[in-house]
Amino acid sequence: MRELRDALHTHRVFDAIRDMDSLRAFMQVHVYAVWDFMSLAKRLQRDLTCVELPWMPPPDIEAAHLINEIILGEETDTGPDGHPISHMDLYLAAMREVGADTRPFQQFLSLVRERVPVENALGRVGAPACVIDFVTNTLRVAIGERTLVVMANFFYGRENVIPGMFQRLLDSWGLDRIEAPSFVYYLDRHIELDGDAHGPAAEAIIDRALQREPELVEAVRRAAIVSLTARRRLWDGTDKLLARSARSGRRASA
Secondary structure, three states: OHHHHHHHHOOHHHHHOOOHHHHHHHHHHHHHHHHHHHHHHHHHHHHHOOOOOOOOOOOOHHHHHHHHHHHHHHHHEEOOOOOEEOHHHHHHHHHHHHOOOOHHHHHHHHHHHOOOOHHHHHHHOOOOHHHHHHHHHHHHHHHHOOHHHHHHHHHHHHHOOHHHHHHHHHHHOOOOHHHOHHHHHHHHHHHHHHHHHHHHHHHHHHHHHHHHOHHHHHHHHHHHHHHHHHHHHHHHHHHHHHHHHHHHHHHHHO
């Protein structure tokens, strides 16, 4: 797993973000991963806390505290202006700030609200194949897998790798921070929250769960590998899209 994680931290896609055009193209893909993250988080909130009536005390108070803290930050974090904002809305604001096209994603959300199946909605808005594969895998896990497998996907595929990936992006890209302040704020918040608090706490919860159900160690390992591989394929596809976009831009300016 360490090799897969390290490969994500050093993926060539981060070196491909050299100007505003490539940043826009990257964000127009990555926004779907920002969205589907919440399905994993909400599934865990449902399983680790109590959202039913009548309310009952959570069986693992540390796990309940962690997921509620994550949900609080993701849905109602403090924005750059000091007011509450979800990370989804912050990301969309960052896209608009740099001139990225939010219309396909907004149309996708509208279709999902109208009960169009997610995979169909992605196809209808022209989402890239790498996005369709990534999001449908995430939803498959969030909806259909047992809690510990969802936790493994959430920790190993998200919380554990995001700080390193986002730090690499900030270190590698060819832009000044002042050119995309809202996006930089979004990245910094995830580096801070996931690296310092959420990631270590999530790992501790998985360790405690495996102490109760040691027979699931192999299932967790497989889930971690699947989630890391899915992210690598998303970045592979994104890198190809950025390369294609760069070639198109050069032809247009020739």
